[in-house]
Amino acid sequence: MARELHRLSTRGIEAAIKKGEEGYEVLRDGGGLSLAIDRFGARWSFLFTSPVTKKRREMGLGPLATMSLADAREIAQGHRGLIAKGIDPLHERERKSEEARRDAVTFEQCANDTRDILARKWTGKNAIYLWDKGVRDCGDLRKMLVKDIRGRDIAAALAVFDLPPVRPSTKRFVHSVIKRTMDTAIAAELREDNPALMSRISRLTSLEQKRGHNASMPYTDVPAFVAKLRENDSRAARCLELIIRTGVRKSEATEATWDEMDFAKGLWIIPAERTKQRREHVVPLTHRVLDILRRQRAQYDAVYDRSSKGANARSAPAPSTPAYVWADDAFACMSHGAFQHLETNGATVHGFRSSLREYLGDETTVSWNTAEEVLGHKVGDATAKAYRRSSGIAKRLAALQYWGDFIDGVSNKNVKETSEAVAKQGVEEQAA
Incomplete structure (x- = not known):
């Protein structure tokens, strides 16, 4: 015998609602459709046996205030039709919800x-700005739905960088933004493939890939280069000399603050959030590096002292000394492109780290561990680090002093001498 349907009436529901203020009641319309009434209101639900799992399930349809009896019956009838076809109504609703989500996420939102x-691991202050600029450079791609983007759309977005002036480096960066965004879309189940993969997009547009390491300068050429660099008294020249002498990364130098400098102890303490390794890096400062920093500080103090005594001093507050060592103003650090006007003979700023490392390895008795620690690299496994309680400041200062003396043309007999104590110390560090 067929289950009786349409048991309820509008008038009967209204009467039950008035009584519902005193307790809880469920009115059944038949075919799995029911209306639950209590003092909080009335809500439709659909009870059924899943054709997939064979288990009893209940799905809410909505409140009576927004769904009439006729609408609820129509929806319930549709669900019964799905069950007859072997489809779970809840699964179908989840599928449609997922489709709706895919139809709402644009490339810009996903980017x-x-x-x-990604910003959780970025250390550069300009990283977010560069990413957002890369997204803007994607043009019309930004407004497209992630699920609809194809290889030809990506190629069209990158084609603008082939026009004069040709910008292959920008094109590579924008491609990287697109590829990473598509990886996120796959992880979020917004799509199943990545059309920006090199194996696919390279068939639609040319992407010159940067190969090899950052170009470096032979360490034998560094003394002459630094001597010429010192003839240039610009901030960029002084900052680059500091980078060469300390072996720090470019962003670590350009974004350095005065609070990180301990002139009394001769230390530069770079906080963990500003280093690539995400751990504090202490840089011992040689006499020349301290002199560079003191001169930079003296220039700022002189400038800001004059500003505070100017004609407008009475009408305007005196500006505060910049927090950044190489500041453009009180609130901004030096840009990464500040060194472009300096002639480095093809070497990159980062490449001078290689020059320092090669010098320490070829010309000194500095151990491998100490040389790596000078550059802020991690040394050893977890066990070795557990026994490496001190930071080796004295050894790293000696290594940087060797490098500084070599740059300045100062003879340092300790560089070439390998005493038994030093040799033994090196073996101990290697085993640490």
Whole structure:
């Protein structure tokens, strides 16, 4: 015998609602459709046996205030039709919800989500700005739905960088933004493939890939280069000399603050959030590096002292000394492109780290561990680090002093001498 349907009436529901203020009641319309009434209101639900799992399930349809009896019956009838076809109504609703979500996420939204995830590991202050600029450079691709983007759309977005002036490096960066965004889309189940993969997009547009390491300068050429660099009294020249002498990364230098400098102890303490390794890096400062920093500080103090005594001093507050060592103003650090006007003979700023490392390895008795620690690299496994309680400041200062003396043409007999104590110390560090 067929189950009786349409048991309820509008008038009967209204009467039950008035009584519902005193307790809880469920009105059944038949075919799995029911209306639950209590003092909080009335809500439709559909009870059924899943054709997939063979288990009883209940799904809410909505409140009576927004769904009439006729609408609820129509929806319930549709669900019964799905069950007859072997489809679980809840599964179908989840599928449609997922489709709706895919139809709402644009490339720009997904790119912003990707940025927020990746930014947790970025150390450069300009990294977020560069990412957002890369997204803007994607042009019309930004407004497209992530699920609809194809290889030809990506190629069209990158084609603008082939026009004069040709910008292959920008094109590579924008491609990287697109590829990473598509990886996020796959992880979020917004799509199943990545059309920006090199194996696919390279068939639609040319992407010159940067190969090899950052170009470096032979360490034998560094003394002459630094001597010429010192003839240039610009901030960029002084900052580059500091980078060469300390072996720090470019962003660590350009974004350095005065609070990180301990002139009394001769130390530069770079906080963990500003280093690539995400751990504090202490840089011992040689006499020349301290002199560079003191001169930079003296220039700022002189400039800001004059500003505070100027004609407008009475009408305007005196500006505060910049927090950044190489500041453009009180609130901004030096840009990464500040060194472009300096002739480095093809070497990159990062490449001078290699020059320092090669010198320490070829010309000194500095141990491998100490040389790596000078550059802020991690040394050894977890066990070795557990026994490496001190930071080896004295050894690293000696290594940087060797490098500084070599740059300045100062003879240092300790560089070439390998005493038994030093040799033994090196063996101990290697085993640490």
